[in-house]
Amino acid sequence: MAPDEIIARKLNVNGIVQGVGFRPYIYQLACMHQLTGEIANTSSGVAIHVEGSRENIDLFCKCLTTNLPPLAYITGIDEAPDIVRELNAFSILPSTPDLKRSTLISPDVSVCDDCLKELFDPTDRRFAYPFINCTNCGPRYTIISDIPYDRCNTSMKHFVMCDPCQSEYDDPQNRRFHAQPNACAVCGPQVTLHGSDGGLISCENPIERAARFLKEGKILAIKGLGGFHLSVDACHTAAVERLRRRKRRKEKPLAVMSPNLEAICRYASMTSEEKALLTSFRRPIVLLSKKKPCLLSDAVSPRNLTIGVMLAYTPLHYLLMDQEFTALVMTSGNLSEEPIAIDNADALNRLSGLADYFLMHDRQIYLRSDDSLVRHVAGADRVIRRSRGIVPMPVFLRRPLPSVLACGAELKNTVCLISGSRAFLSQHIGNLENSAGYDFFCMTIAHMQRILDITPHFLACDLHPDYLSTRYALEQQQAGMELVRVQHHHAHIVSCMAENRIHGKVIGLAFDGTGYGADGAIWGGEFLIADETGFDRVGHLAYVSMPGGAATIREPWRMAVSCLYSVFGENMQNLDIPLFREIDPKKLTFLQDMVAKDINCPRTSSMGRLFDAVAAIIGIRYTVAYEGQAALELEMLADDGESGSYPFEWLSEDGYQILPHPIIQGVVRDTENGVLPAVVSARFHRTLICMTAALCREIRRNSDLNRVALSGGVFQNALLLNGLIRELSTEGFTVFSQSVVPTNDGGISLGQAVCAAGNRDKSD
Ligand code: ZN
Ligand code: ZN
Numbered sequence: 001m002a003p004d005e006i007i008a009r010k011l012n013v014n015g016i017v018q019g020v021g022f023r024p025y026i027y028q029l030a031c032m033h034q035l036t037g038e039i040a041n042t043s044s045g046v047a048i049h050v051e052g053s054r055e056n057i058d059l060f061c062k063c064l065t066t067n068l069p070p071l072a073y074i075t076g077i078d079e080a081p082d083i084v085r086e087l088n089a090f091s092i093l094p095s096t097p098d099l100k101r102s103t104l105i106s107p108d109v110s111v112c113d114d115c116l117k118e119l120f121d122p123t124d125r126r127f128a129y130p131f132i133n134c135t136n137c138g139p140r141y142t143i144i145s146d147i148p149y150d151r152c153n154t155s156m157k158h159f160v161m162c163d164p165c166q167s168e169y170d171d172p173q174n175r176r177f178h179a180q181p182n183a184c185a186v187c188g189p190q191v192t193l194h195g196s197d198g199g200l201i202s203c204e205n206p207i208e209r210a211a212r213f214l215k216e217g218k219i220l221a222i223k224g225l226g227g228f229h230l231s232v233d234a235c236h237t238a239a240v241e242r243l244r245r246r247k248r249r250k251e252k253p254l255a256v257m258s259p260n261l262e263a264i265c266r267y268a269s270m271t272s273e274e275k276a277l278l279t280s281f282r283r284p285i286v287l288l289s290k291k292k293p294c295l296l297s298d299a300v301s302p303r304n305l306t307i308g309v310m311l312a313y314t315p316l317h318y319l320l321m322d323q324e325f326t327a328l329v330m331t332s333g334n335l336s337e338e339p340i341a342i343d344n345a346d347a348l349n350r351l352s353g354l355a356d357y358f359l360m361h362d363r364q365i366y367l368r369s370d371d372s373l374v375r376h377v378a379g380a381d382r383v384i385r386r387s388r389g390i391v392p393m394p395v396f397l398r399r400p401l402p403s404v405l406a407c408g409a410e411l412k413n414t415v416c417l418i419s420g421s422r423a424f425l426s427q428h429i430g431n432l433e434n435s436a437g438y439d440f441f442c443m444t445i446a447h448m449q450r451i452l453d454i455t456p457h458f459l460a461c462d463l464h465p466d467y468l469s470t471r472y473a474l475e476q477q478q479a480g481m482e483l484v485r486v487q488h489h490h491a492h493i494v495s496c497m498a499e500n501r502i503h504g505k506v507i508g509l510a511f512d513g514t515g516y517g518a519d520g521a522i523w524g525g526e527f528l529i530a531d532e533t534g535f536d537r538v539g540h541l542a543y544v545s546m547p548g549g550a551a552t553i554r555e556p557w558r559m560a561v562s563c564l565y566s567v568f569g570e571n572m573q574n575l576d577i578p579l580f581r582e583i584d585p586k587k588l589t590f591l592q593d594m595v596a597k598d599i600n601c602p603r604t605s606s607m608g609r610l611f612d613a614v615a616a617i618i619g620i621r622y623t624v625a626y627e628g629q630a631a632l633e634l635e636m637l638a639d640d641g642e643s644g645s646y647p648f649e650w651l652s653e654d655g656y657q658i659l660p661h662p663i664i665q666g667v668v669r670d671t672e673n674g675v676l677p678a679v680v681s682a683r684f685h686r687t688l689i690c691m692t693a694a695l696c697r698e699i700r701r702n703s704d705l706n707r708v709a710l711s712g713g714v715f716q717n718a719l720l721l722n723g724l725i726r727e728l729s730t731e732g733f734t735v736f737s738q739s740v741v742p743t744n745d746g747g748i749s750l751g752q753a754v755c756a757a758g759n760r761d762k763s764d
């Protein structure tokens with residue numbers, strides 16, 4: 001065979017390869033290797049036909065996966081010889097309208113290096129233009145109203161491209177070929193600065209002026225990609241405190257934004273994994289360890305060893321940060337638990353009491369998307385809040401399932417739509433306890449169904465009768481949709497199994513704060529044997545009273561009283577612990593009575609509440625300003641040099657019931673003896689790790705199961721997660737935990753969806 005003989009080959013590439021600059025990439029790669037041929041979108045990816053010398057085609061195939069556009073994700077490539085058609089060029093075939101509809105929508109992408117270079121190049125025609133973007137970067141998910149992903153279906157439809165922009169858009173050799181949000185200062189969106197009354201502040205450079213206001217300690221509302229941020233200079237304590245007062249956010253940590261890694265170095269330390277996370281195109285908030293002393297104001301994350309940090313991700317942010325800031329507080333533009341503002345008029349209306357000035361623009365945000373939050377723990381990146389930059393990337397399941405809509409949990413709500421082997425989790429919707437949250441929930445469901453073109457065959461929701469998400473599901477059921485109700489902790493475990501693509505029975509440890517149990521009690525310290533079709537509750541923390549119900553979540557001292565009473569009875573008030581010196585004796589006696597007489601005392605097996613009880617007994621926190629605060633402060637306090645632990649004990653009637661007594665007694669005795677809280681905290685964590693591993697061994701003996709799946713909000717505790725994974729692995733268990741999907745209630749919708757779909761489709 002002559003070496004220069006012309007051959008042909010076809011390649012079917014599957015995955016996320018549409019609408020991500022993949023076709024121009026292949027076009028350029030083919031030209032580089034002197035190949036002719038064509039590329040077309042298919043329903044599952046793209047089909048490529050190339051012609052040329054065997055050597056060049058081999059090289060082309062080898063290079064194909066090495067330098068992919070950042071958003072492309074290949075799940076498989078099929079290669080086969082093809083018939084030579086003697087084509088004399090390489091062309092990109094237009095998509096049929098049908099195929100265009102099935103294209104996966106990309107998440108929003110931080111401004112790329114090429115665009116950044118142009119942004120700061122005084123000779124470039126887009127110099128200092130805050131909406132510069134290209135096929136590899138810019139807004140996507142947040143500006144789409146319908147599919148296919150064309151400019152007319154985005155909020156860019158109001159801007160008609162000027163001639164230079166249009167010719168870039170039309171040229172397959174250009175970085176802006178079919179970049180839907182393509183724009184420049186002549187034809188695109190503009191930034192404006194407004195006072196808190198909405199009045200326009202006319203100035204030559206609104207961004208520079210906004211930066212000056214920030215330096216003076218003013219609060220700015222800044223319109224970003226997925227919504228408004230409230231911003232102050234993170235080094236300006238008075239400004240940070242004023243923002244906290246106005247936003248009614250007393251202690252919950254605030255996220256900050258910096259222009260580059262050098263700036264972050266001044267106040268936080270980073271591992272190479274954390275640097276990679278920070279600089280990824282998703283630009284999440286990354287939880288980092290604060291440096292001591294920390295250059296930033298203490299009010300940013302008080303009493304916290306960590307700080308949430310992100311790099312600038314839009315050109316507007318870069319221009320703002322270029323005015324010599326180490327860090328800006330960038331917290332969501334809302335009043336405590338409401339959804340963030342996205343619309344200019346709505347922002348002016350809702351945030352005028354909070355912000356002194358508004359830096360806005362006229363590119364509309366169609367779909368609200370908070371910043372994503374990620375932490376690198378126990379060898380993996382753990383997504384804590386899944387939103388901007390990630391959504392709507394699907395979770396790839398191990399097999400196709402029937403279409404289903406899962407409505408998620410009550411707090412940290414997300415919803416999930418399954419289509420085939422793809423599970424699409426929504427962006428973080430948040431708290432469904434208010435009507436604004438519920439509206440956002442309904443709107444997101446409608447929007448996702450439209451842009452993903454999914455019509456679910458049935459629905460999944462929680463067992464809790466009062467959740468608004470349950471009520472929504474019941475309404476749809478009345479309209480004729482079939483509904484499957486999934487227990488909260490079962491959903492947690494199946495969520496973990498789904499993202500790890502495993503099936504069959506596992507030992508599932510679901511540790512969290514609150515979830516409605518199959519017996520009507522509040523569960524949260526659960527040992528399940530589960531798969532996607534069902535579960536057995538083989539063990540749990542023994543029930544204790546939750547005096548006052550939901551009030552105990554805000555007041556951990558109530559849980560302490562409940563646990564102490566269950567161990568020491570009437571004698572508990574004789575204990576020499578700080579709790580009884582700090583809390584009003586009248587309140588104490590009243591609560592003790594409630595427990596003794598079992599008035600308004602739901603039962604709980606919650607692990608989160610056990611953390612609360614211990615935090616209050618050792619005197620570090622009696623009430624909390626935000627969810628999980630007591631447990632978080634208990635974790636951060638732990639002395640990492642301490643290796644002691646307390647005894648533990650379980651009953652094995654009616655499943656294993658772990659008794660709180662030995663642990664509580666140990667904590668009390670240490671506290672009475674003046675052992676430092678840091679040491680008690682370390683011993684408490686160590687006890688949980690040993691106890692959990694011991695019970696897993698016991699369950700393994702009886703069930704022959706060797707795989708353990710960990711899920712639930714308590715596993716956000718790095719000390720516990722790290723320690724337990726290590727301990728269980730040493731014992732020969734295979735351990736699965738969550739990383740691309742939140743381990744907290746943000747991951748519940750995925751578990752619900754897979755349980756519901758798996759129940760309808762038992763084909764394996
Ligand atoms: Zn770009
Ligand atoms: Zn233009």
Ligand code: FE
Pocket residue numbers: 488492512513514515712713744745
């Ligand atoms: Fe939960």
